[in-house]
Amino acid sequence: MKYAVVISKTATGYSAYVPDVLGCVAAGDTFIETETLIREGIALHIEAMVEHGETIPKPRMSIDDAIAYHSQEPSAEVKQLLAEHGDSPPSLEVTFELVDVNVSVSAPAGA
Numbered sequence: 001m002k003y004a005v006v007i008s009k010t011a012t013g014y015s016a017y018v019p020d021v022l023g024c025v026a027a028g029d030t031f032i033e034t035e036t037l038i039r040e041g042i043a044l045h046i047e048a049m050v051e052h053g054e055t056i057p058k059p060r061m062s063i064d065d066a067i068a069y070h071s072q073e074p075s076a077e078v079k080q081l082l083a084e085h086g087d088s089p090p091s092l093e094v095t096f097e098l099v100d101v102n103v104s105v106s107a108p109a110g111a
Contacts, residue, residue: 003059004066005038007031007095018099019069020057021045031095042101063096070094 026037
């Protein structure tokens with residue numbers, strides 16, 4: 001399966017997320033470390049979903065879709081949090097790529 005991944009430069013390193021797999025994130029000191037961690041994170045996230053009998057999200061986003069998703073205007077709630085905590089907006093240095101992840105999906109225990 002190939003999932004679109006967004007990797008951003010941050011003040012302290014890099015962060016990554018997978019728009020098609022909500023809650024799947026990673027952070028590291030270097031780009032390579034973050035890319036490795038998000039690959040592992042996708043596999044672990046999906047394995048946990050299988051164990052809990054959840055539906056596995058299909059890779060739907062292309063790179064263009066991921067760019068549009070990432071570029072969306074932040075919600076009012078996010079803007080408020082940024083204002084309260086003095087955080088800067090998302091980094092301008094962002095990489096979008098398709099990550100091929102091998103995940104063995106078997107029926108959950110007791111199914």
